[in-house]
Amino acid sequence: MFTFCADPKSIEGLQWLGCYLTSGKHLDFYMSFLTVLALLAITAPSALLFGFGGATAARSHFLPLRLFGKIYIAMVRGVPDIIFFLFFVIALDQMIEYVKFLAVCPPGTPSPWQGLEFRVCPEAKVPLSASSAGWHDAYGFLLAVITFAIVFGAFAANVLYGAMQAVPHAQLETAEAYGMSHGQVFRRVLIPQMWVYALPGLSNLWMILIKATPLLFLLGVEDIVYYARELGGLKTQAYEYPHGDWRLYYFLFLMVFYLCMTRVSEIGLGRLARRLSRGQATAAGEALRRAAA
Amino acid sequence: MTCWETIQAYGLRSLGIGEKLLPRKDFTLCQEFTLIGSGLIWNIYFGVLALSAGFFLANALALAKASRSPWTRKPAEWFIFVFRGSPLFIQFFLAYEALVMLPRAGIDVFGITIATAWTTKAWAGALFVLFLNTAAYSAEIFYGALRSIPKGDLEAAEAYGLSGWSKFIRIEWPTMLRLAWPAYTNEAIFLFHATTLVFFSGFPAFAQMGDALYYANYFADKTFNPFIPYPIVGFYFILLTLLLTWIFGLVNRRLNRHLPQNLRARIRLRPQLVR
Numbered sequence: 395m396f397t398f399c400a401d402p403k404s405i406e407g408l409q410w411l412g413c414y415l416t417s418g419k420h421l422d423f424y425m426s427f428l429t430v431l432a433l434l435a436i437t438a439p440s441a442l443l444f445g446f447g448g449a450t451a452a453r454s455h456f457l458p459l460r461l462f463g464k465i466y467i468a469m470v471r472g473v474p475d476i477i478f479f480l481f482f483v484i485a486l487d488q489m490i491e492y493v494k495f496l497a498v499c500p501p502g503t504p505s506p507w508q509g510l511e512f513r514v515c516p517e518a519k520v521p522l523s524a525s526s527a528g529w530h531d532a533y534g535f536l537l538a539v540i541t542f543a544i545v546f547g548a549f550a551a552n553v554l555y556g557a558m559q560a561v562p563h564a565q566l567e568t569a570e571a572y573g574m575s576h577g578q579v580f581r582r583v584l585i586p587q588m589w590v591y592a593l594p595g596l597s598n599l600w601m602i603l604i605k606a607t608p609l610l611f612l613l614g615v616e617d618i619v620y621y622a623r624e625l626g627g628l629k630t631q632a633y634e635y636p637h638g639d640w641r642l643y644y645f646l647f648l649m650v651f652y653l654c655m656t657r658v659s660e661i662g663l664g665r666l667a668r669r670l671s672r673g674q675a676t677a678a679g680e681a682l683r684r685a686a687a
Numbered sequence: 688m689t690c691w692e693t694i695q696a697y698g699l700r701s702l703g704i705g706e707k708l709l710p711r712k713d714f715t716l717c718q719e720f721t722l723i724g725s726g727l728i729w730n731i732y733f734g735v736l737a738l739s740a741g742f743f744l745a746n747a748l749a750l751a752k753a754s755r756s757p758w759t760r761k762p763a764e765w766f767i768f769v770f771r772g773s774p775l776f777i778q779f780f781l782a783y784e785a786l787v788m789l790p791r792a793g794i795d796v797f798g799i800t801i802a803t804a805w806t807t808k809a810w811a812g813a814l815f816v817l818f819l820n821t822a823a824y825s826a827e828i829f830y831g832a833l834r835s836i837p838k839g840d841l842e843a844a845e846a847y848g849l850s851g852w853s854k855f856i857r858i859e860w861p862t863m864l865r866l867a868w869p870a871y872t873n874e875a876i877f878l879f880h881a882t883t884l885v886f887f888s889g890f891p892a893f894a895q896m897g898d899a900l901y902y903a904n905y906f907a908d909k910t911f912n913p914f915i916p917y918p919i920v921g922f923y924f925i926l927l928t929l930l931l932t933w934i935f936g937l938v939n940r941r942l943n944r945h946l947p948q949n950l951r952a953r954i955r956l957r958p959q960l961v962r
Contacts, residue, residue, distance in 0.1 A: 472928040473921040474880035476887070480904060481917040488913075512911040605774040612887055619780065626784075642784040649773050649781055656772040 402634050414635045423621040427651070429535070430607045430618055437542040438603065442596075444547025449554035467555060470548040476609065482541040483613050487520075494518040531616070538613040546603055553595030558584060560591040590670050597663040604655050608648075622648055690717040701725040701896050709895055709905065716915070719906050723919050726899035727927070732810070733882040733898075737817035738875055741825060744818070748826035749863075753833050763826070770823030775816075775881055776888050782816045783807065783889030809890040817885075821878045828874060832867035833859070865942040872935040876928050883920075899923055 398405060399413035414420070451463030470478065488506075495506055495518040506514045516522075521529040561584055569583045611619035626641030671679040688696075696706040698721055710718050751763035770778070789803040806812050836859060844858040883900040886892045892901055903916035910916075943951040 472925040474883045474900070474924055476883050477900060477903070477917050477920050477924075480900070480907070481913050484907060484913040507912065608774045608776040619777070622780075639784075639788070642781070642788060645777060645781040645784055648777050652773040652777060653769065
């Protein structure tokens with residue numbers, strides 16, 4: 395990056411550190427923090443969407459749909475979430491390739507599940523083996539995002555379902571007495587009121603989501619854990635910047651990063667909770683009213 | 688190989704007893720059930736020991752956090768924040784890298800050499816991390832319960848002339864446990880779920896002796912078919928969760944035995960994902 399970094403073996407001290415921390419690999423490392431933030435930014439709304447769908451389905455009057463919603467909500471209880479992470483990534487990948495296999499492979503090709511292998515014809519590979527590394531990374535990231543959205547969607551569905559139940563029933567009955575249809579009651583009365591009840595659960599979920607991001611490493615995405623292991627490992631004289639085993643310091647850095655993230659979210663969510671309970675008929679709203687008076 | 692022979696060969700494989708080589712081809716359902724079940728021994732080992740040791744530290748931490756003196760309160764607050772605010776996954780990595788840095792030959796203390804190599808093994812290192820982690824989470828639960836003890840109970844205790852230690856051990860502590868128990872049950876369940884992370888984070892499995900998820904992952908990698916091994920682990924964990932809920936329910940019943948039927952706290956399973 396800097397001109398004096400041309401020969402790293404000849405410099406030392408702060409200059410060396412400056413060069414070391416701006417080497418190409420380190421820039422990739424800093425970019426991977428953006429990967430984590432991107433995952434959070436994409437997953438949070440889509441999980442909320444999945445959760446909303448699940449909660450609505452669980453309240454539906456149509457039996458199969460209601461069963462689907464209930465099973466989706468119950469799915470993540472009792473089973474460690476990491477199993478879902480490992481499972482969905484492979485399952486989704488195979489499903490996508492199988493669908494493409496049905497569409498593009500020449501007729502007569504044997505089924506892709508052959509004994510100990512899953513093999514589709516070369517045209518049905520996703521992404522095609524000829525495509526660039528960037529596409530492979532993007533595809534892996536996409537699978538990870540979908541997996542996170544499905545699993546966290548189930549948790550969000552659980553929270554939102556509880557919140558919908560918590561809205562006082564009399565309110566819904568009153569709305570119906572005014573002649574509103576089911577849809578209108580849902581849109582005009584239930585949805586606007588449920589957020590206050592959902593917020594504690596959703597903020598908890600956000601914290602958990604932050605803490606789940608290092609699992610990207612297990613899903614095969616080159617995230618911060620991957621780079622911390624790569625960069626921190628022992629580097630012999632054969633490398634440009636030889637150093638000992640520094641993984642401990644890299645992981646300490648990651649730890650501090652996560653602690654900052656959770657602390658900032660804690661403060662932000664606390665403010666949001668105050669904002670939302672203003673004027674609400676809850677204990678928190680009452681406390682706010684008294685403090686102001 | 689009949690299923691009974693498979694159970695004899697692989698039933699205790701996760702402890703290193705039985706057949707040395709894992710099955711390599713022609714996997715049967717019986718093999719998958721047996722090996723994954725044998726891996727479950729490690730999940731139970733980590734969960735039971737971390738939980739029972741963590742319970743005591745959690746009580747101490749909750750009291751420290753509730754104390755007036757900042758000298759005891761601040762360290763407890765920081766401990767709880769660090770372990771609850773960072774991912775367990777990173778804590779495992781960090782602990783492993785820190786333990787690896789201990790001198791190989793052991794540490795000399797007054798002429799006695801303390802061996803350090805065993806600390807990097809999963810059975811010790813990961814157990815230690817899980818112990819600290821669950822202590823922090825449970826301490827927060829206990830602290831919350833300690834703060835929500837009804838004021839009337841404490842005033843009544845004082846009116847009866849109880850104070851200091853006897854007030855604590857006869858009124859405050861039992862009430863705290865009673866109020867905290869439903870949340871603590873969830874904590875216990877999710878600690879057991881968290882034990883599946885051990886062999887996926889830093890701590891290596893020696894001689895392929897791993898936990899339930901380790902074997903499930905082995906089968907999924909070998910057969911390229913995730914649809915059988917992962918549901919099997921899920922099945923085992925649902926059984927484990929039911930068993931835990933039952934045991935903790937018994938304790939809950941005992942803690943609530945003096946209350947009228949309608950005031951008793953019920954245990955509700957609240958999912959709490961990765962830590």
